[in-house]
Amino acid sequence: MPGPSFDDDDSAAGLVAKGAAGDNAAPLSITEISQLLKRTVEERFGFVKLRGELSGVKRAASGHFYCSLKDEGAVIDGVMWRGNAERLGFRPEDGIEVVASGKLTTYPGRSKYQIVIERMEIAGEGALLALLEKTRQRLAAEGLFAPERKRPLPYLPRVIGVVTSPTGAVIRDILHRLADRFPSRVLVWPVLVQGQGSAEQVAAAVRGFGALAEGGAVPRPDLLIVARGGGSIEDLWGFNEETVVRAIAESPIPVISAVGHETDTTLADYAADRRAPTPTAAAEIAVPVLRDLTATLDEFALRQRKSVMRPVTLGRERLEARVARFPQPEALVAAKAQALDDLAERLRRGLADRAGKGRERLSELRLSPAMLQRGLRDAQQRLNSVRLVPALVTRPLAERGERLAALERLRRSLDPKAPLERGYALVSASGHPVVSSRAVAAAQPVLTLEFADGSVEVSPLGVSRSKPRPVAQAKRPAQDDLFE
Known part of the structure; x- marks a missing residue:
């Protein structure tokens, strides 16, 4: 179908855009054509992997990473969003050859196509070593590797x-x-x-x-x-x-x-x-090695002891040299030792003579019954001469007898059965004395009355309680009141 002819004067010189005969296609907006291009590029190149050299590397305040990938004949812009940029395993710099993987798209704002990088790696070990050497030179220039900065390590x-x-x-x-x-x-x-x-x-x-x-x-x-x-x-x-x-x-x-x-x-x-x-x-x-350190300390201690003992050793040697010039101790005491031996021999002989004389005197003594009786009589006379005063024995006995009699009188006065001889009776319930009227009411059905010549059991009936009276004003109740 032939296109519109521009030979017509109205078409060539018109000021207002008019549709040509047979043309039913409306003009596209810039946004529309940009979207068409974007869709076409993304559908045709959905995922690509590119190899190139980084250039114009920069990181925005938002954390996004922008760069360009280039080779000998072309260049393409690249962008990496913050989430992927934070997961990079190295620091991107200009001149590093990398392999970038991502989606190819367009940027309508500048009429450019670019790659949205999802993953970026250094292109081979050679490129990685080049980056390492470049980083080393830059940090070395700052003096971080200078030998004068090295510090000595602590020994222990x-x-x-x-x-x-x-x-x-x-x-x-x-x-x-x-x-x-x-x-x-x-x-x-x-x-x-x-x-x-x-x-x-x-x-x-x-x-x-x-x-x-x-x-x-x-x-x-x-x-x-x-x-x-x-x-x-x-x-x-x-x-x-x-x-x-x-x-x-x-x-x-x-x-x-x-x-x-x-x-x-x-x-x-x-x-x-x-x-x-x-x-x-x-x-x-x-x-360090603990055993070596211990051995070194032991060696130092040994050297210290030797240094300390050296003056002592020298002094001992000088003393021995001087002592060698002195006379022998045995020679100094030899005379005294000999005199001591003579005295010891004289003492031995004297003790032997003294024992012999005593043995002779003992053999001369004769023991007979008359001698023994004479000694017994002499001892009896000496015993008779000793006088014992009886009062020394009788007085303590009398004092203890008086104290015993007083205790007996006190016991008799406190005996609860002594008044029974004078006509009194002892009232008890279940083997316990009854000492108040309340106890009579609370007692068992049987009371025991004990007299001087025996005891009887009675039953309290019709007991009425009265106001307690002082002991001094109370009268002894008749015995018949306790019986029915």
Whole structure:
């Protein structure tokens, strides 16, 4: 179908837009054509994966991330919304070659097409190493890796802080090695050592240990160990993040970095005060060997004792030299010892002579009955001469008899049955004396009246209570009142 002809003067020179003959298509608005283009691009390129070099990297205050991806012949704008940008495993910078995955769309406000990036990764290990070297040079230029910033480690730390995963083999190796070398108090700050958020947790742990107050409830460590086992460069990338490097460099506590194995090197190793090839080696660097320390102390103690005893030894040698010039002690007392031996011999002989003479005198004595009777008579005479006064014995007996008689009189006066001889009677109920009229009413049906010559049992009937009277005015009731 041929289009409208522009040879007509009315069509070419018209000021007001008019529809051409046979043309039933209304003109599109800019928004409409933009929406058509957007829908076409999104339907044709729903999900793409692009490889290119980052350029014009910037992060908005809202958290969204904007950049451009380019290669040798073209460039495309890219945007990553805040949720995905926060999950990035590295810090995007200009010049990094990346692989970006997302949806291709248009931006009508600028008549451009762009990619909404959902995931972005560094394009290969070479690009990752290039980013690592670029970051290292930038931080080194700030002086974070300068040797003069390195601090000496404490020789014997009382408390050691460990920043690592609480479930891995690293913490077990460190604790086992510390127990073998020098048992110490260990505080573990559990963190992620790999993946999204690991760098932030490690940096927060290092700063948290440094913020502990001296003498607080939680003791402040004297030394920190930042440790992780071996792995690929992607696994260890969290320890290359700038936030971890700055936290280690700013730590007020000396830090040992023990990330990976001997061949693994991270930026945390450059910032730390000491690098250990393995976590086990970090424990060996942190503390000395207790046995070696004990042996050293024993050696020092031995040297100290020798130094103290040296003047004594020299004095003893001088004293022995002087003593050698003195006469022997045996020679000084030899004369006295000989005289003592002579006196001892004379004493022995004197005792023997004295015993012999006594034995002779004893043999001369003769014991006979007459001699024994004579001695008995002499003893009887001496006994008769001793006079015993009877009053010494009788007076105490008389005094005790008087006290006993007084007690007997008191007993008789207090005997409750003594008045029975004078005509009184003892009233009792169930074996207990009755001493008031109320007791008579409350008593059992039988009362016992005890006289001097016997007792009778009676039953109280018709007992009426009267007002109690004083004992001094009360009259003894007739015995007949108790009977019916």
